[in-house]
Amino acid sequence: MKILVTVTEVAEADDEFEIDGLSIDERYLTYDLNEWDNYAVEEAVQIGEEHDDVEVVTATVGPERAEETIRQALAKGADRAVRVWDDQLADATMIDAATKARLLAAVAEEEDPDLVLAGVQSNDVAFGATGVALAAELGFEWAAVVNQLDLDADAGVASVHRELEGGVEELTDVELPAVLTIQTGINEPRYASLRGIRQAQSKPLDVHAPADLGVDLGESTLSLTSLEEPETESNVTLFEGSAEETASELAEFLKERGVGV
Numbered sequence: 001m002k003i004l005v006t007v008t009e010v011a012e013a014d015d016e017f018e019i020d021g022l023s024i025d026e027r028y029l030t031y032d033l034n035e036w037d038n039y040a041v042e043e044a045v046q047i048g049e050e051h052d053d054v055e056v057v058t059a060t061v062g063p064e065r066a067e068e069t070i071r072q073a074l075a076k077g078a079d080r081a082v083r084v085w086d087d088q089l090a091d092a093t094m095i096d097a098a099t100k101a102r103l104l105a106a107v108a109e110e111e112d113p114d115l116v117l118a119g120v121q122s123n124d125v126a127f128g129a130t131g132v133a134l135a136a137e138l139g140f141e142w143a144a145v146v147n148q149l150d151l152d153a154d155a156g157v158a159s160v161h162r163e164l165e166g167g168v169e170e171l172t173d174v175e176l177p178a179v180l181t182i183q184t185g186i187n188e189p190r191y192a193s194l195r196g197i198r199q200a201q202s203k204p205l206d207v208h209a210p211a212d213l214g215v216d217l218g219e220s221t222l223s224l225t226s227l228e229e230p231e232t233e234s235n236v237t238l239f240e241g242s243a244e245e246t247a248s249e250l251a252e253f254l255k256e257r258g259v260g261v
Contacts, residue, residue, distance in 0.1 A: 004113035007037040009069040010123040036119025040182040042189040045077035059107045074200035075192035086209040096222035101133035106213035116179040131181035141178040
């Protein structure tokens with residue numbers, strides 16, 4: 001059995017940062033594995049531990065810098081990794097979900113997985129569309145926002161709990177091959193061991209350009225035209241001084257607003 005896990009690297013900005021054109025200055029960014037994808041990786045690795053002959057392969061669309069992040073998944077138990085990138089993708093201000101799904105679908109067609117796991121969304125753009133778009137590209141069955149998964153590999157069926165609106169949960173069976181988007185909280189992601197980190201450095205990480213996969217990117221349907229920090233408004237009243245001074249000021253403040261009257 002083969003499980004393909006789509007992963008992505010996300011950038012987290014410091015509390016204080018500066019915008020440089022259409023991006024945040026690199027000095028203020030920290031890169032990490034997307035939170036939702038971390039749970040997807042853990043779910044795949046757990047399946048591999050519970051069943052025989054399971055290979056876990058990760059796939060990402062990202063620059064060379066992302067390889068350090070990708071190896072986090074390898075250190076946690078994934079067997080191989082695939083990265084897709086070229087200059088055209090590097091020049092894009094934003095990669096839309098449809099384009100990313102086409103690229104990941106091309107990887108999936110080469111890998112021929114029985115199951116594809118993806119995070120529900122990414123920390124940065126939070127479109128929440130790539131996993132479902134990937135299922136459409138592949139023609140696979142799918143289930144979104146999965147927070148519990150029971151896999152019957154022999155029967156080729158995944159029994160899933162899905163988190164719906166209003167606190168409602170749905171229990172349904174999905175026939176394999178399928179794409180499942182994984183919600184946070186489905187498991188407890190492990191920390192990479194020192195041994196795992198060392199082993200990750202020697203695990204295969206293949207790099208492909210879109211053309212290698214037979215994908216013609218064409219013109220992107222989505223672009224970033226401006227980036228700005230939203231203005232913050234606050235009605236906070238700050239009282240400074242000793243406890244006695246601020247207590248009396250607070251009492252007067254509340255009295256003026258009818259509190260306790």
